[in-house]
């Protein structure tokens with residue numbers, strides 16, 4: 732993968748050959764600038780690599796048109812980001828319902844499913860709270876519940892514990908671990924936090940754009 736700017740072209744990822752396993756939590760670790768977010772974005776179909784191919788769930792996403800790729804993402808992938816990316820004016824439940832609406836699940840069905848998802852992450856009692864009234868760990872759980880709305884087979888998380896204290900971070904990782912094991916989802920987490928290593932089935936090290 733290369734990034735071209737006005738003044739130069741930077742090669743960021745080289746010779747990446749990576750296979751992720753269903754039902755497993757993978758940590759992607761490495762120094763700042765080593766290319767972790769770039770790799771996550773390529774795997775999630777947000778960035779198209781300048782060379783090479785990405786096969787996800789039997790589909791070569793690098794050969795899809797941008798519209799087909801968006802549809803594929805919507806149906807199969809769940810993203811969790813460190814900043815939570817919640818809509819501040821919507822309650823915890825409504826933040827999930829908007830995603831369900833995109834999947835053509837509306838009204839009472841969407842409400843019931845949102846509560847079910849919040850229950851799964853242990854905060855159904857906060858369904859009517861606005862993000863500003865939730866702790867960091869609770870916001871991250873809403874973000875995870877939202878990422879799970881369509882039962883994705885691949886969950887990509889970029890520094891999901893960076894904004895959390897130690898205990899909330901551990902709970903969030905346990906939750907992702909349970910999802911991998913119970914729902915058979917593939918989980919890939921970008922992190923700098925070595926404490927998460929014990930929760931992972933596999934640690935992938937990236938250095939200077941190459942797998943170690």
Ligand SMILES: Nc1ncnc2c1ncn2[C@@H]1O[C@H](COP(=O)(O)OP(=O)(O)OP(=O)(O)O)[C@@H](O)[C@H]1O
Pocket residue numbers: 734735736741743761762763764765766767768769770
């Ligand atoms: N949109 C972009 N345009 C040009 N260069 C970029 C762009 N995004 C990232 N880079 C460069 O690519 C390299 C890898 O960046 P990336 O964000 O993938 O690293 P990272 O390992 O996730 O870093 P960090 O741990 O600090 O978040 C860096 O040198 C960065 O400056």
